Each structure stands twice: as C-alpha cells, then as structure tokens.
Amino acid sequence: xxxxxxxxxxxxxxxxxxxxxxxxxxxxxxxxxxxxxxxxxxxxxxxxxxxxxxxxxxxxxxxxxxxxxxxxxxxxxxxxxxxxxxxxxxxxxxxxxxxxxxxxxxxxxxxxxxxxxxxxxxxxxxxxxxxxxxxxxxxxxxxxxxxxxxxxxxxxxxxxxxxxxxxxxxxxxxxxxxxxxxxxxxxx
Numbered sequence: 001x002x003x004x005x006x007x008x009x010x011x012x013x014x015x016x017x018x019x020x021x022x023x024x025x026x027x028x029x030x031x032x033x034x035x036x037x038x039x040x041x042x043x044x045x046x047x048x049x050x051x052x053x054x055x056x057x058x059x060x061x062x063x064x065x066x067x068x069x070x071x072x073x074x075x076x077x078x079x080x081x082x083x084x085x086x087x088x089x090x091x092x093x094x095x096x097x098x099x100x101x102x103x104x105x106x107x108x109x110x111x112x113x114x115x116x117x118x119x120x121x122x123x124x125x126x127x128x129x130x131x132x133x134x135x136x137x138x139x140x141x142x143x144x145x146x147x148x149x150x151x152x153x154x155x156x157x158x159x160x161x162x163x164x165x166x167x168x169x170x171x172x173x174x175x176x177x178x179x180x181x182x183x184x185x186x187x188x
Contacts, residue, residue: 002041005034005175006187009153015183018127018155019099026152027058027124038174039065042122042150045172049073049120049147051113053139055095055106055131056080062152063122070120076113078106078135091141095134098127098158108138115143126151126173129160136167148172156188 008031014021025031043066052075054063060077067075078093082104090107097104113119121135132149139146146169154161154173157180164171176188 002034002037002174004037005152008034009175009177009185010187013185015180015185018158018180020153020155020177020180020185022153027061030061035061035065038062038152039067039069041174042066042120042172043069045170046070046120046148046150049118051076051117051119051144052122053078053108053113053119053135054122055135058125059123059131062124066120066122066150074112076108078108078138081105081107091138093134093137093141096128096130098130106134106138108142110142113139113142113144117142117144118147119144120147120150122150124152126154126160126164126171127158129163132160132164133167136164136169150174153177 052063052067052073054060055078063075067073089110092107094105119139121132123131136146148170151173154176156176156178161171178186178188
C-alpha cells in the first residue's frame with residue numbers, strides 16, 4: 001500500500017455520507033507523482049498482464065500509468081453509452097454508478113480484446129464492485145483471462161472486494177478506507 005496516498009486521503013478528503021471526495025488529487029486534478037507511484041505499485045502485483053482495461057473516465061490516467069510501467073502494454077477503456085443500441089461489433093455490459101446513482105451500459109470494440117489476452121482491470125475507486133464486474137463480463141465475452149483487478153482507493157466498508165473475490169479474482173488496492181465516520185476517513 002502507498003503511504004503517500006494513504007496520508008493524502010486522511011488529511012485532504014472531503015466526506016459526504018459514504019462519498020469520499022478526493023478529486024483535487026485523484027480524478028479531476030491529478031497528482032502526477034502519485035500517479036506514477038500508483039502505476040508502479042499496481043504493476044508489481046500483476047507482471048503477467050498483456051493488456052490493461054479500465055472504464056472511462058477516471059480510471060484512464062491510472063491505467064495508463066500501469067500500462068507504461070508494464071513495458072507500455074496496450075490500454076483499452078470501456079466507453080459509457082446511454083443505451084444498449086450500438087453500431088459495430090462490441091462487447092456490451094451494464095453497470096451501476098454508486099456515485100451517480102444510475103445504471104448505464106459500457107462497451108468495448110471487439111477488435112481490442114481477444115481470447116489470447118491476459119487482462120488487468122484498473123480503476124480509481126472500488127465501492128460495490130459494479131464497474132469491475134461489468135469489465136469482467138466484457139473480458140469473459142471475449143474469451144480472455146482476467147489476471148486481476150488493481151484499484152487506487154478501495155472503500156473496505158463496502159462489498160466490492162468480497163463480490164470480486166467470490167468470482168475468483170485477485171484484487172489489489174493501493175489504499176483501503178476502513179470506514180468513514182463523522183466526516184473523518186479511517187484507513188486500514
């Protein structure tokens with residue numbers, strides 16, 4: 001786990017119920033030194049990946065850092081679509097956004113993931129495991145292998161890790177929030 005990330009979350013996070021807002025260094029404005037450290041931290045856990053998969057938009061920067069660290073692996077991101085009607089050949093899955101409280105579909109062009117790929121899924125947050133589960137579904141549709149799931153910030157008090165591990169996947173998180181209480185973040 002990354003101590004710098006842990007300390008930044010403890011000292012700088014804004015808490016709104018179960019929402020932990022750290023967009024000033026994680027996903028709206030990015031601390032680029034931290035970005036590089038996250039890339040190295042996640043990459044060391046999954047050296048056998050051949051492709052990186054994330055979901056737009058917040059996961060792209062961190063997935064890119066992991067891809068660079070792993071000798072510039074190809075990075076694919078699932079695009080959010082408003083409906084399941086698409087043109088072209090796509091893998092399609094539905095997901096639910098904990099933050100936005102709505103369901104939407106995500107898609108990946110079939111040209112970009114094949115049955116020969118060993119896919120590492122990377123995302124900025126893990127709450128209930130919805131986004132990662134939809135990406136697992138896409139990898140499974142392609143007949144590829146999920147080698148693991150790399151997360152920047154996990155909300156350990158929510159069910160995401162359990163859901164993903166029950167599906168047989170290795171989950172690695174750079175930081176884990178144990179609980180949020182009275183506007184304060186407590187880390188593992």
